[in-house]
Amino acid sequence: RAKSLQRGTLHFFDKGLNERLDARKKAERELRAALATNQFELLYQPQISLPGGAITGVEVLIRWRHPIRGLVDPDEFISLAEETGLIVPIGEWVLRTACSQAAKWNDLTLAVNVSPVQFRKGHIAATVREALEESGFPPDRLELEITEGILIADTETTLNTLNEIRKLGVRIVMDDFGTGYSSLGYLRKFPFDKLKLDKSFVRDLGQNPDADAIAHTIIDLARTLKITSNAEGVESQTQLDWLVQQGCGEAQGYWFARPLTYSDVDQFVAAFKPGVAKAEEGGLSSA
Numbered sequence: 711r712a713k714s715l716q717r718g719t720l721h722f723f724d725k726g727l728n729e730r731l732d733a734r735k736k737a738e739r740e741l742r743a744a745l746a747t748n749q750f751e752l753l754y755q756p757q758i759s760l761p762g763g764a765i766t767g768v769e770v771l772i773r774w775r776h777p778i779r780g781l782v783d784p785d786e787f788i789s790l791a792e793e794t795g796l797i798v799p800i801g802e803w804v805l806r807t808a809c810s811q812a813a814k815w816n817d818l819t820l821a822v823n824v825s826p827v828q829f830r831k832g833h834i835a836a837t838v839r840e841a842l843e844e845s846g847f848p849p850d851r852l853e854l855e856i857t858e859g860i861l862i863a864d865t866e867t868t869l870n871t872l873n874e875i876r877k878l879g880v881r882i883v884m885d886d887f888g889t890g891y892s893s894l895g896y897l898r899k900f901p902f903d904k905l906k907l908d909k910s911f912v913r914d915l916g917q918n919p920d921a922d923a924i925a926h927t928i929i930d931l932a933r934t935l936k937i938t939s940n941a942e943g944v945e946s947q948t949q950l951d952w953l954v955q956q957g958c959g960e961a962q963g964y965w966f967a968r969p970l971t972y973s974d975v976d977q978f979v980a981a982f983k984p985g986v987a988k989a990e991e992g993g994l995s996s997a
């Protein structure tokens with residue numbers, strides 16, 4: 711009796727849950743199939759050094775070309791990939807593919823986003839080493855972007871892994887800085903080479919005193935630590951002027967270029983006028 715009651719109860723309460731589980735299973739199957747059938751694509755967003763305005767590198771950003779939904783942004787599938795562990799093989803694919811594609815761009819650095827889950831569960835240092843060996847991409851032109859989420863758990867292991875990666879000659883970048891569990895203590899303990907100011911602060915520059923103060927503090931902090939600062943999400947000349955005036959090291963954003971397809975990067979680099987930290991009509995658009 712207890713058993714049937716239990717089952718009945720479950721059935722009664724869990725109809726919505728079951729549907730959600732089904733949808734999730736379906737999404738997971740689709741994501742797995744996406745990896746197996748090459749539905750992921752890589753876009754590259756130029757990074758511009760300040761104040762000179764030269765293109766110094768690109769950040770690689772994943773997209774999913776879904777057979778029905780079309781081009782899907784990472785915000786719609788990265789969490790599921792993390793929850794299912796699929797981020798490990800997906801992240802590995804990103805690293806290998808980006809390193810082999812970027813090998814043909816002389817002098818450009820390549821920034822690759824690495825999920826905290828991939829960092830903990832994958833053999834990230836070995837994956838990076840293999841991707842470099844396989845592609846011939848120079849380690850000193852590779853940057854891994856990680857978020858503050860990485861610093862919460864098991865600092866000892868994290869520190870070892872970061873150091874192992876740095877020994878390869880690869881740089882470590884703190885992405886979305888200021889949005890997470892920032893603690894200044896972490897910055898002393900962990901060997902970061904660059905701080906990326908989150909685009910939510912850049913968006914509000916000149917309009918919100920808090921954003922100004924935070925941006926100012928982060929740029930200053932990077933200078934004190936003798937590392938580079940990067941502002942992401944730059945969309946206007948006003949924001950750019952503000953950042954240049956504060957001594958920010960680099961910028962990226964729609965003002966210069968949207969994320970570009972692999973083949974558009976060459977054209978963009980060729981057409982870009984160095985010395986002018988400004989793009990014509992808000993940058994070249996693509997994809």
Ligand code: C2E
Pocket residue numbers: 755770771772783784785788801804823824825855885886909942943944945962963964965969
């Ligand atoms: P992120 O690393 O902070 O990347 C910056 C995001 O801002 C990108 O969104 C980029 O397209 C967008 N962006 C660039 N310039 C502007 C601008 O001027 N204005 C605005 N509003 N947005 C701008 P995207 O490509 O949708 O990627 C979102 C996030 O997904 C990334 O944030 C990153 O955390 C994650 N992601 C992307 N590719 C990968 C990947 O290969 N692996 C992992 N683990 N995560 C990835």
Ligand code: MG
Pocket residue numbers: 769823855885
């Ligand atoms: Mg990033």
Ligand code: MG
Pocket residue numbers: 885886906908909942
């Ligand atoms: Mg970011």
Ligand code: MG
Pocket residue numbers: 886
């Ligand atoms: Mg982000």
